[in-house]
Amino acid sequence: MAEEVRIIEDKATPIKKEWEEYARKGNWTVKGYEMVRALSGPGRIEDGEEEDFMVIYRPHGVLYRHSYGLVSKFFKGLIDKTLYGTKCPVCNTVYCPPRVHCWNPKCRVAETEWIELPLRGKVHTFSVMLFSADAFLEMLPFVLAYVQINGADTALPIQVVTAPTDIFVGQKVRIKFRENRKGDLMDIYAVPVKGQTTPEDSCLHRNNRDIEHLNRDLENTYAFLNKRFGIKKAEVERRWKAK
């Protein structure tokens, strides 16, 4: 019997075509070069001698075809605006991110069951990002948090859309779906539940000096956004209000 694989939904053909065009621009071939005069040698700077180096520019872009495997249900769920986790029938651990097999050594790789989770959670910990990978630069500044979804025992990495100086550990959040969903965790984001007050012992808020410094560097980030992308501070602040 031959093994049969069927594509039952195709949302990929346009990008495959686009990427073929990109690839034809020529991966691995030299696109330009510079001659650079720089220090050579293993020792201290004062011991180095200058040499001339030829430096080439060579691109490499790839389109991967990657299966989400047996947790595909979670990612298809994001597209369909449902948040799923899994539950171990032996030890009752609830996983979100989901695991199809329980990792509790006592459960001997038990198969878990899918459950629907509420769109509510709590910030377990966070970072305020003022620098990121190229693909996320336009989203700066943003709060990256690990959120424990209500009923789940693990924490999910997620962006919290809020003023960075308002975030705190233990903050209750609602999970929202973005308009254009593509099948990864960026399809969802969190917003703080209204009416919460910042606890006195919040590590971000303990010292006024720390908040002042964060505000100072947020201004630097706005200046960067304006210069690089023409994004104004007011537009960024609107993101946090339009929930």
Next chain:
Amino acid sequence: MSDRRVAILGGGLYRPGRVRYDNAEEGVAMAYKNMLNDFPNLDPQDIQFVQSSYFSDHLNQQLCMAWIVQDYIGQHRKGGYRVEAGGSTPLDALLNAYFLIKSGQYDLVLVVGWEWMSEVDTATANEFIASASDTDWDFTVGGFYNGYYAALETRHMQLYGETIEDLGRIAVKNRNNAVHNPYSQWRAEHGTAYVTLDDYYKDRIIAWPYRRWDCALISEGACCLLMGSEKVAMKYSNNPMWIAGVGMGTDSMRPGDRLVDWAYHGVYKAEEKLYPKNIEKPVTPYPEMANFGFAREAVKQAYAQAGIRNPLKEIDLAELFAPYDGVELCLYEDLMFCHRGEGKTLIREGVVERGGELPCQLSGGLTAFTHPVGATSLLQTLFLYWQLAGLIRKKLGDATLQVRNAKKAITTGHGGTGCQGGVIIYSRD
């Protein structure tokens, strides 16, 4: 395990920098040549195995670069392979060479480590490094390691009360050590002036609570170490540095999973108890997202082998794999220099400063010395070798960093967000 002893016999380095234009294999060759100068009795053909260490294939558009390097220095024919485990790569290379010698398979092994990280821009380098995180889950939300580690530190800060000022003290300490290390990137880029907490506060935040100064450098550099059994050690070296104990550990790939870390559950009860009463406990309170379980697991084995009961008293100095200043603080706890939650006290009281009871990162560490990933633990080990052999003045041209009569040292390595790592205890005698 055989009772054969294994030693670091010495080594050489190629000065790391943000961008270097000599090639990786040329840098390794220069480090190797630098090492050979210290071993007039060594016939390179005596080396029996080459253990290669480099982290990323993406950074240089090259798979199997170890083959290029090994033949470039004329060490092909002998056995050799590369190990790779993110930031843990160079420590794993040292451990692997140790096991190869300990087992009796070989007596003399060359360990070569390098990384060339500036062929892509900083954001892309961070992206490639972040592809060592779970790319289906952690990477997609725009974090990369600055963000993950910052979130881990936020959690520890919330639980145990260290402050930005404590992180700043660590950052300042490491820079003020690095100015005495002529191979440090800090000194190459900023000169030899000391810095203060006020300077730290002026530095830019990139992922709160971390500023640029709190984060590991991007580096290009190389290091070679010669390791041997006790059978050959004295033939090549007057000052062998013995490996007194080793250990390894792992934790979950995704840090968010550590809230229900069944493999750790109930294993470290004392640490679980030191969880603040006013904060709701996750199912597994240790290591949680606050501490490094792999390090505790590893150091427990290493201390047992080395017979260390009171690390703070018995260890003279530490070179920790701390890519972020909060990691250094947490490792004080996980390596049992102090109890969980007291890391802040060690920096506040100067215990880990130069001249303190257990100075940490005298080289400047990953944030002020250098971090060419595949070479990092080799460079830290070479620095410890110079310390235990009393060679700091000779090698650095300045004795400020020399710990007098240093006998025992510890180094750690780790990859990911503490997903995998190890510990090595070195001893002069």
